[in-house]
Amino acid sequence: MKLFEYMEKYDYEELLLCQDKASGLKAIICIHDTTLGPALGGCRMWTYDSEEEAIEDALRLARGMTYKAAAAGLNLGGGKSVIIGDPRKDKSEALFRAFGRFVQGLNGRYITAEDVGTTVEDMDLIHEETDYVTGISPAFGSSGNPSPVTAYGVYKGMKATVRQAWGDDSLEGKTIAVQGVGNVAYNLCRYLHEEGARLIVTDINQEAVRRAVEAFGARAVDPNEIYSVECDIFAPCALGGVINDETIPQLKARVIAGAANNVLREERHGDQIHELGFYYAPDYVINAGGLINVADELLGYNRDRAMRKVETIYDNIEKVFEISRRDNIPTYRAADRMAEERIQAMKNARSTFLQNPKSILNMKE
Ligand SMILES: NC(=O)C1=CN([C@@H]2O[C@H](COP(=O)(O)OP(=O)(O)OC[C@H]3O[C@@H](n4cnc5c(N)ncnc54)[C@H](O)[C@@H]3O)[C@@H](O)[C@H]2O)C=CC1
Numbered sequence: 001m002k003l004f005e006y007m008e009k010y011d012y013e014e015l016l017l018c019q020d021k022a023s024g025l026k027a028i029i030c031i032h033d034t035t036l037g038p039a040l041g042g043c044r045m046w047t048y049d050s051e052e053e054a055i056e057d058a059l060r061l062a063r064g065m066t067y068k069a070a071a072a073g074l075n076l077g078g079g080k081s082v083i084i085g086d087p088r089k090d091k092s093e094a095l096f097r098a099f100g101r102f103v104q105g106l107n108g109r110y111i112t113a114e115d116v117g118t119t120v121e122d123m124d125l126i127h128e129e130t131d132y133v134t135g136i137s138p139a140f141g142s143s144g145n146p147s148p149v150t151a152y153g154v155y156k157g158m159k160a161t162v163r164q165a166w167g168d169d170s171l172e173g174k175t176i177a178v179q180g181v182g183n184v185a186y187n188l189c190r191y192l193h194e195e196g197a198r199l200i201v202t203d204i205n206q207e208a209v210r211r212a213v214e215a216f217g218a219r220a221v222d223p224n225e226i227y228s229v230e231c232d233i234f235a236p237c238a239l240g241g242v243i244n245d246e247t248i249p250q251l252k253a254r255v256i257a258g259a260a261n262n263v264l265r266e267e268r269h270g271d272q273i274h275e276l277g278f279y280y281a282p283d284y285v286i287n288a289g290g291l292i293n294v295a296d297e298l299l300g301y302n303r304d305r306a307m308r309k310v311e312t313i314y315d316n317i318e319k320v321f322e323i324s325r326r327d328n329i330p331t332y333r334a335a336d337r338m339a340e341e342r343i344q345a346m347k348n349a350r351s352t353f354l355q356n357p358k359s360i361l362n363m364k365e
């Protein structure tokens with residue numbers, strides 16, 4: 001990958017490689033765009049096959065956060081970080097504290113949180129070294145694990161998408177294929193089950209599958225089968241890139257709506273599913289609940305306020321479909337348009353000089 005060429009193409013601000021020999025830390029922090037405010041985005045810990053793959057993941061995820069914050073109406077920019085390592089074996093206090101010091105060094109331009117492979121306990125360790133971390137333990141006045149809130153937002157967004165496809169938003173009797181039943185999807189399955197949906201689940205972790213089967217009467221299938229099962233809704237809730245040349249011809253669902261980031265392997269796959277008549281809820285619009293929740297900590301965390309804002313994901317999905325119909329474009333492009341218009345509008349609104357501009361960090365009521 002030609003890094004500067006790529007950064008220029010998508011207008012990235014900063015890419016930082018962090019190395020600490022003693023703790024074994026190898027991390028990447030990427031800041032995409034801070035027009036709307038500090039870049040907030042989780043820290044992923046994953047066993048990447050190569051350094052290039054880790055850098056690419058950080059870059060793509062960071063850009064997604066810019067759009068996620070903008071589309072959700074937050075005063076935040078986009079950033080993300082990844083730690084290269086196995087979350088089951090390579091975690092230590094020293095590793096997360098070393099990472100926290102790199103975050104602190106950015107002086108608030110980047111604020112971290114959980115993502116795949118990291119937990120509230122890891123955020124607490126990072127918090128030993130920096131205040132620029134969210135999703136820490138409620139004991140610190142924080143919001144804790146964002147996953148249940150992300151799940152609630154995905155549930156609301158799925159209902160809004162279902163309304164587009166079938167005219168009413170009920171999930172009762174719908175068959176939903178859930179890929180990955182980790183932190184977000186387990187909570188999502190609870191909402192879906194309570195509303196009377198039939199669940200089909202898969203995961204590479206058999207324990208996660210067993211939990212979902214026991215708790216929600218879900219039917220389990222092998223990871224490769226999840227794309228081709230007969231269902232109404234496909235909910236990608238594992239990793240990204242799962243809508244691609246191999247999987248699109250297999251899909252039986254009419255709606256694609258889930259928690260995973262970067263669901264489309266390439267943009268052209270978004271065009272393809274649009275042409276084929278799928279109802280696709282753009283990933284960063286439907287999965288913004290966790291971000292909305294942790295962002296509320298910057299104002300002094302208030303659960304009711306955060307949940308009210310998460311409910312607006314339903315309206316945001318409706319807006320995306322409206323733009324898609326109005327401009328005759330796929331929903332992923334409609335979401336980009338909605339986010340880009342807000343970023344541009346705020347750039348313009350902030351063009352007049354103010355002696356003491358209000359920042360997100362001092363907007364406490
Ligand atoms: N946790 C949160 O609040 C948010 C999460 N997301 C995204 O949602 C997705 C899920 O996040 P979490 O639930 O937090 O992660 P998690 O790590 O708890 O769950 C992911 C699950 O997917 C499974 N998995 C991985 N590869 C798989 C495959 N090929 N087939 C089937 N299962 C597979 C894993 O075993 C795991 O159980 C990720 O893409 C994440 O970036 C997005 C917004 C917020």
Ligand SMILES: O=C(O)CCC(=O)C(=O)O
Nearest residue numbers: 041042113114146290291
């Ligand atoms: O939900 C979080 O942990 C923070 C936001 C984030 O990284 C995401 O939405 O992907």
